[in-house]
Amino acid sequence: MTTVETQERTTSAAHDGDTGTALRFITCGSVDDGKSTLIGRLLVDSKAVLQDQLAGVQRGGTHDLALLTDGLSAEREQGITIDVAYRYFSTAKRKFIIGDAPGHEQYTRNMVTAASSADAAVVLVDATKLPWAKNANAAEPAELLLQTRRHTLLAHLLRVQSIVFAVNKLDAVDDATGAFERISAALRAFAEAAGVQVTAIVPISALEGWNVAEKRADWCGYTGPGLLELLESLPVTAPDQAVPFAFPVQWVEKFSSSSDTSQGRRVFWGRVGSGQVEAGQAVEILPGGQTATVAQVLDHARQPGPVGAGRSAGIVLDREVDVSRGDWLLAPGVVEPVRELKATIAWLDDEPLVAGRVYWALQGHRWVKAKVQRVTGRIHIGTLETEAADRLEANAIGEVVLALQQPLAVLPYAQSRSLGALVLVDTASHRTAGAVLAKA
DSSP, X not given: OOHHHHHHHHTOOOOOSSTTSOEEEXXXXXXTSSHHHHHHHXXXXXXXXXXXXXXXXXXXXXXXGGGGTOOSHHHHHHTOOOSOEEEEEEOSSOEEEEEEOOOXXXXXXXXXXXXXXXXXXXXXXXTTTSTTTTOOXXXXXXXXXXXHXXXXXXXXXXXXXXXEEEEEOGGGSSOHHHHHHHHHHHHHHHHHHHTOOEEEEEEOBTTTTBTTTBOOTTBTTBOSOXXXXXXXXXXXXXXXXXXXXXXXXXXXXXXXXXXXXXXXXXXXXXXXXXXXXXTTOEEEEETTOOEXXXXXXXXXTSOBSOEETTXXXXXXXXXXXXXXXXXXXXXTTTSOOEEEEEEXXXXXXXXOEETTOEXXXXXXXXXXXXXXXXXXXXXXXXXXXXXXXXEEOTTOEEEEEEEEEEEEOOOXXXXXXXXXXXXXXXXXXXXXXXXXXXXX
């Protein structure tokens, strides 16, 4: 996954915020929990797979549904998911964009990429892996796998709006009802301790199709909707309309010949990160610090009119100022640029994060050097407690302080996705090293 792909997906368009819009969701969780099989089941049951495709994944008289999403040859050979595989399907009620995120810990960076633009996350839990059967005390919940906890925490940190737990493979256990009760108790206890708002916990069998597209009545004591019915009702992520205007400049169109749209001035194109832009409003250019007034706003079809968060826009200013790719147009005086940044970070590189290291930091389309001043703590995935640490190993989640070579306009990620998200990139290998979420 390239750095540019990661950042583009991190700041990709938000949606309209209603159930009539396509829902973008991911499946995640631990290795072999059945994520690819679930997606295959959804594709088959929604008639999104042709008969020749279905015949191509037949193994020993049955269909290996996971092969419908494993696109890389290495994935098919090893039987694992490495990269994020996106698939599209629809029902009579809705369209869906679904991403199959890898379960292996070493591919956490790909899961983060997929989650950063998702409206919902379906976290699968394999009932056969948990020691529920060894526990004679029904009141004591089962212990969750670390990768289940890690993926849930990452989805929560990345502000994925709806988190659904799908307890899978309950058809393969003797006491499905007891297993579902104990696993549900463990999930609720974990979510409460982590501050995660859970949308639903659904018992399923991806292999058999139970409670996926078709509701299996009176199974495991569950009376709620099936998984697909639930997904049809979930909201998409609302754009950051209430946040002050922020616009990362992606491309500068030089002196368009179309005088009726740009009045002969340069047009600054990009995607509105937050707020809204319309003619007549004042903007501040960072890092230059100049101010100007918006003379005209063009939408993606070059039609004039206001454009809100999550939509592409071309902005024409009332005067010529120095603006280049990577600059930001912002509401004046709202955000004070900073050179020191406190943040939560998901560390994705194989090389540990230690104080003193220097990386490239990418915010929007702007690159600046960032030095790790100190690592202030690490979140223990098992206990959820923040423990003292002076370094972060691969796939750890921790707290850091960064010193920026040039000031950036930053808001907490909880307030603004566009101004609160950065990506750290190794200066030598150019690999994405960390996902940075600014704190207050």
